[in-house]
Amino acid sequence: MYPRIFSFITTTCLLLALVHAQACPAIPDLTSYNNTALPDPFTFANGNKVVTLEDWACRRAEISTLMQMDELGVLPDDPDLTVASFTGNTLTINVTDGGKSISFAPTITFPSGRAPAAGWPAIIGMGGISIPRPSSVAIINFNNEQMANQDSNPASRGVGLFFNLYGSDASAGAMIAWAWAVRRIMDALEMTPSAKINTARVGVSGCSRNGKGALVAGAFEPRLALTIPQESGSGGTDSWRISDFILASGILTQTASELHTENVWMSPNFDAFATTSVNRLPFDHHLLGAMVAPRALFVIDNLGYDWLGPFSSFGAMVAARTLWTAMGASDSMGISQAANHTHCVFPSTQQPLLTAFINKFLLDQEGDTGVVETAGNYTFEVPDAQWAPWSVPSFV
Ligand SMILES: *[C@@H]1O[C@H](CO)[C@@H](O)[C@H](O)[C@H]1NC(C)=O
Ligand SMILES: *[C@@H]1O[C@H](CO)[C@@H](O)[C@H](O)[C@H]1NC(C)=O
Numbered sequence: 038m039y040p041r042i043f044s045f046i047t048t049t050c051l052l053l054a055l056v057h058a059q060a061c062p063a064i065p066d067l068t069s070y071n072n073t074a075l076p077d078p079f080t081f082a083n084g085n086k087v088v089t090l091e092d093w094a095c096r097r098a099e100i101s102t103l104m105q106m107d108e109l110g111v112l113p114d115d116p117d118l119t120v121a122s123f124t125g126n127t128l129t130i131n132v133t134d135g136g137k138s139i140s141f142a143p144t145i146t147f148p149s150g151r152a153p154a155a156g157w158p159a160i161i162g163m164g165g166i167s168i169p170r171p172s173s174v175a176i177i178n179f180n181n182e183q184m185a186n187q188d189s190n191p192a193s194r195g196v197g198l199f200f201n202l203y204g205s206d207a208s209a210g211a212m213i214a215w216a217w218a219v220r221r222i223m224d225a226l227e228m229t230p231s232a233k234i235n236t237a238r239v240g241v242s243g244c245s246r247n248g249k250g251a252l253v254a255g256a257f258e259p260r261l262a263l264t265i266p267q268e269s270g271s272g273g274t275d276s277w278r279i280s281d282f283i284l285a286s287g288i289l290t291q292t293a294s295e296l297h298t299e300n301v302w303m304s305p306n307f308d309a310f311a312t313t314s315v316n317r318l319p320f321d322h323h324l325l326g327a328m329v330a331p332r333a334l335f336v337i338d339n340l341g342y343d344w345l346g347p348f349s350s351f352g353a354m355v356a357a358r359t360l361w362t363a364m365g366a367s368d369s370m371g372i373s374q375a376a377n378h379t380h381c382v383f384p385s386t387q388q389p390l391l392t393a394f395i396n397k398f399l400l401d402q403e404g405d406t407g408v409v410e411t412a413g414n415y416t417f418e419v420p421d422a423q424w425a426p427w428s429v430p431s432f433v
């Protein structure tokens with residue numbers, strides 16, 4: 038296992054060095070990493086501090102590499118060829134790589150009326166959306182389970198269009214396969230003006246497992262302007278570490294040790310951590326959220342399901358929000374946790390903040406978005422002696 042990991046590190050460091058003009062520090066050997074707290078976003082794995090935006094670009098790339106290696110599996114580079122066409126309301130996307138081809142075809146639901154000159158703003162619905170459809174915003178319906186995790190069980194490993202292209206033994210779990218496909222949708226929209234979508238104003242949303250997928254897509258596709266994970270729970274906005282702590286305190290919460298056996302959302306590489314200790318991961322999901330910064334992120338939660346770990350999500354996302362703070366962009370990150378209601382049935386209490394995010398980041402209107410609201414009794418601040426024993430710089 039280790040030689041493969043080290044050659045991956047070497048390859049990745051080389052790529053990072055190219056992208057970042059050789060300025061990024063190399064990732065050290067982390068095999069004996071053990072940290073009960075949320076890893077400090079503002080310290081590289083080698084111990085150096087992150088003080089500038091340029092440092093963060095390197096740290097973000099480091100986090101991306103580590104998350105792909107230990108949890109999500111490898112996100113393939115751009116494919117050899119992507120061809121798109123738009124007919125009726127269907128965007129047909131054909132992707133060729135290494136001599137193999139796949140085709141998938143999201144449908145688009147358009148607002149009524151004439152498209153704005155720049156095209157319609159849009160939300161990519163990861164398996165559809167569970168937020169109310171905003172007027173003046175198109176919905177791109179992405180059938181993610183055709184790509185990966187089609188039977189929602191462990192037998193779905195390596196099955197789906199993504200794996201037809203990259204092989205059934207690809208390291209990617211479903212989350213990365215879905216994010217890869219979202220990237221192809223963005224490619225297709227950019228090359229297909231006849232679809233009339235404003236590619237500078239595209240968001241992504243999904244609920245529950247698809248909320249996990251929406252967050253991963255937002256983290257790995259920098260062209261997305263707005264990311265809205267809804268009730269995404271463990272594997273989404275939750276912290277692996279805090280969820281373990283909540284379960285240990287007797288509240289039945291989904292943790293890594295259960296999640297990795299339930300489905301194929303993560304890479305098989307994650308098993309080694311899920312079956313031993315998540316403290317060995319040199320990241321947690323506050324850093325997945327942080328990868329979205331400074332683009333807009335609106336986290337929607339529901340306090341009614343212990344299994345979703347709402348306090349875990351709160352802690353991780355407040356910790357993630359420190360990146361927007363460091364960038365002077367905290368208006369672009371909001372959290373809303375509503376009182377108990379049916380899973381994925383959007384409550385009206387969250388509508389004002391959702392509308393503010395849609396208005397500001399998709400419709401170029403005013404909106405009061407820098408809000409953290411919870412119907413729970415949660416408090417979480419950074420620094421926190423137990424979970425976040427680190428301080429927040431202002432990037433210079
Ligand atoms: C990890 O750190 C904790 C807390 O310091 C310690 O109790 C535990 O034994 C360590 N685990 C390993 C595998 O080193
Ligand atoms: C896309 O793939 C489909 C299915 O293989 C095929 O029918 C279609 O001709 C392809 N379109 C383009 C533009 O290559």
Ligand SMILES: *[C@@H]1O[C@H](CO)[C@@H](O)[C@H](O)[C@H]1NC(C)=O
Pocket residue numbers: 340341342343377378
């Ligand atoms: C949410 O409401 C349902 C139905 O009333 C109830 O069974 C459940 O225990 C509630 N959840 C919490 C966390 O209180």
Ligand SMILES: *[C@@H]1O[C@H](CO)[C@@H](O)[C@H](O)[C@H]1NC(C)=O
Pocket residue numbers: 340412413414
């Ligand atoms: C908040 O605390 C109050 C008083 O301790 C309690 O009655 C209430 O149920 C708590 N609410 C939640 C959502 O935990």
